[in-house]
Amino acid sequence: MTLDNAAQMTDPRDDALDRAMARHQYSGDALIEVLHAAQQLYGYLSAPLLRKIARRLMLPPSRVLGVATFYHLFRFAPAQHHSAVVCLGTACYAAGGTDLMATLRCHKGAGWTIEAGRCVGSCGLAPIVIYDGKPMSKVTRAQLEARIKETHDSGDTAPDAGR
Ligand code: FES
The missing domain is CATH 1.10.10 (Arc Repressor Mutant, subunit A)
Incomplete structure (x- = not known):
C-alpha cells in the first residue's frame, strides 16, 4: 500500500x-x-x-x-468489558443501593465500568442493579457478591462478544 x-x-x-x-x-x-x-x-x-x-x-x-x-445514555470512552449500574434513586438508595455500590467497588477488577444511575421505574423491586445490561431486582449484598464471583470464575472478560 x-x-x-x-x-x-x-x-x-x-x-x-x-x-x-x-x-x-x-x-x-x-x-x-x-x-x-x-x-x-x-x-x-x-x-x-x-x-x-x-x-x-x-x-x-x-x-x-x-x-x-x-443524556446518560451517551458514552465518552470505550465501553469496558463489564458494567454495573446501581440505581441510587430514592427507593433504591433507601433499600441499600450505596452498600451495593461499595460492594461492587471492592470486588471489581480491571475492565469494569461502575456507575450510579437514576430511578429506572421499578421502585417496588428496589434495590436494582443493572449488571452487564440485565436488571437484578431486590438485590442483596450476598447475591451481588455471588454474581461477581461467578463472573470472575467464568473468566468471561468480554460479555459483548458474539452479540
Ligand atoms: S429508585 Fe431505583 S428503581 Fe426507582
Whole structure:
C-alpha cells in the first residue's frame, strides 16, 4: 500500500455517519439522532467525533457537548468489558443501593465500568442493579457478591462478544 492509497482510504463508519446526517438534511434539530447513530457506529463519542458532528451540523461545539453530556445514555470512552449500574434513586438508595455500590467497588477488577444511575421505574423491586445490561431486582449484598464471583470464575472478560 502506498501512502497515496492510505490517504484515500476512509473509515466506512465515517460514510455511514455522513449518511445518517444526510437523512436529516444536516439539521441541528436532529442532533440527538445523530449522536445515537455516532455512538452505535463508533461505540462512544470521542472529542474529535463530537467536533466533527458540530461542524457538519453547523452547531457550536459547546451545544453538541452540552446535549451529549445531558443524556446518560451517551458514552465518552470505550465501553469496558463489564458494567454495573446501581440505581441510587430514592427507593433504591433507601433499600441499600450505596452498600451495593461499595460492594461492587471492592470486588471489581480491571475492565469494569461502575456507575450510579437514576430511578429506572421499578421502585417496588428496589434495590436494582443493572449488571452487564440485565436488571437484578431486590438485590442483596450476598447475591451481588455471588454474581461477581461467578463472573470472575467464568473468566468471561468480554460479555459483548458474539452479540
Ligand atoms: S429508585 Fe431505583 S428503581 Fe426507582
